[in-house]
Amino acid sequence: MKVELFVPCFVDQLFPDTAFNTVKVLQKAGCEVNFNAEQTCCGQPAFNAGFWDDAKEVGSKFLNSFGDDDVIVTPSASCTGMVRNYYNDLFTNTTAHNKCRSVQGNIYELSDFLINILQVDAFGAELDGRAVFHDSCAGLRECKIKDEPRQLLSKVYGLELVDLPAGETCCGFGGTFAVKFDAVSTAMAQQKVENALAVDADYIISTDASCLLHLQGYIDKNNLPIKTYHIADVLANGWGNV
Numbered sequence: 001m002k003v004e005l006f007v008p009c010f011v012d013q014l015f016p017d018t019a020f021n022t023v024k025v026l027q028k029a030g031c032e033v034n035f036n037a038e039q040t041c042c043g044q045p046a047f048n049a050g051f052w053d054d055a056k057e058v059g060s061k062f063l064n065s066f067g068d069d070d071v072i073v074t075p076s077a078s079c080t081g082m083v084r085n086y087y088n089d090l091f092t093n094t095t096a097h098n099k100c101r102s103v104q105g106n107i108y109e110l111s112d113f114l115i116n117i118l119q120v121d122a123f124g125a126e127l128d129g130r131a132v133f134h135d136s137c138a139g140l141r142e143c144k145i146k147d148e149p150r151q152l153l154s155k156v157y158g159l160e161l162v163d164l165p166a167g168e169t170c171c172g173f174g175g176t177f178a179v180k181f182d183a184v185s186t187a188m189a190q191q192k193v194e195n196a197l198a199v200d201a202d203y204i205i206s207t208d209a210s211c212l213l214h215l216q217g218y219i220d221k222n223n224l225p226i227k228t229y230h231i232a233d234v235l236a237n238g239w240g241n242v
Contacts, residue, residue, distance in 0.1 A: 001118070002032045004066055006074040006107070009041050010209040018209060021236035022075045022110060028239075029120045031073075039065040044082040047090070048175045056090045063091075068102040073113045075232045077207045080109040081142030109139065109207055110232055115148040122155040126238030129202035131229075132164035134192065134215070136208040140168060149207055149231050156234060164204075165195040173214035189218040196226060205229045 003026060007019045026033050042062050047055035062083070066072055074080055084104050091100040114120050133153060139145040153161050172178065172188025193215060196204050204226060206212050212228040219226055 001030070001071065002034065003113075004070045004072045005033050005035045006039060006042075006062075006066075006072050006076075006079065007035070008074060008076040008079045008209070009045070010213065011075060014213065015209050015230065018075055018230045018232050021230075022073070022232045025110070025114070025123060025232055025235045026073060028123055029114060029118050031118075036065050042079045042082050043090075044079060044086075045175060047082065047086055052090065059087060059090050060096060063096055063099050063103055066103055066106075068099060070103075070106060071113075071117075072103065072107040073110055074107065075110045075207070075230060076209065077109045077136050077139030077143045077145055078210060080107055080112075081138035083107050085142050109143055109145060111148040111152055111207060112143060112145050115151055121151050123235050124157075124239050125155075125235045126157040126159075127203070127229075127234055128158040130160045130162060130200055131203040131205050132162055132167070132196045132199060132201045134164065134171060134204050134206040134211060135168055136206055136211045137170050137174075139207045145207065149205070152231065152235060153205065157238070159234075162199050162201065164192075164201075165198060166191070167195075171211045171215055173211050175210070178214060185214070186218065189215055193218055193224060193226065197224065201226060203227050203229050205231055205234055207231055 011018050023033050040061055041058050043055035043058035087100050091097055133150055171192045172185040178185040204215055209230055216228045
C-alpha cells in the first residue's frame, strides 16, 4: 500500500527520530512511504488558541498537501483528531468542503493504521523492562484508540505492559494550557508519573510526542528513574538501526 506520511510539528522540530522510525515501521509492514516536503502544520495550535482564521489558512495548506485519495499516516493521535473532528468547524460549507471530507476519511494515527487497516502487529521489536501506556486525550477521546497500541506493545520482546492507575486521566499538557495554567499542568504531570512509578514502570509509552515532552520534562526536572517513549520508537527498537 502507498501511504503519505504527515510529520507533526512536535515531531519535526523536537523528535525527528520518531518520524524516521515511523517510516521504518511502515516500510517493514509492506508500505511504500511518500513524504511531501512542502507540508507544514495541521493548524491545531492556532485553533486551540482561538485564532480560527489562522488555523483555517494553515489547514488549507494541509489539505492542499495531499490528494483526495491519499492514505495519510501520522505518528500523532492529536493531529489526527484535529483533522477528523475539528476541520468541520473550519471547512464545512466552504469551497474546501469536499476536499476536507476526503482527507478526513483517509487520515490515520499510526497504531490505528497498523492494526485496523494493515492488520499487522508484530515487528520483531525488543525493549527490556516494564511499561505503562498513556492514553492521550486525543487518542482515547477523539480517535477512539485504546486496544490498538496495547496489541502492538504486547508483541514487543522483553516488554512487560502493566495497567497505569487512573490511566484515562489527562497528563496536563493541553498545548497552551501548560503555559497558562502551569501549576495545574505540572501537578497533573506529577500525578501521571507517580502513578507509573507506583507500578514500578521503567517506561511511559504513548502515541503523542506532546504528552511525552510534558512528562519527560517533569521526569528530568525531578531526576526520576523512568523514561518516556513514543510507540513508533518502541516498534523500531532492536531492529530499526540494523
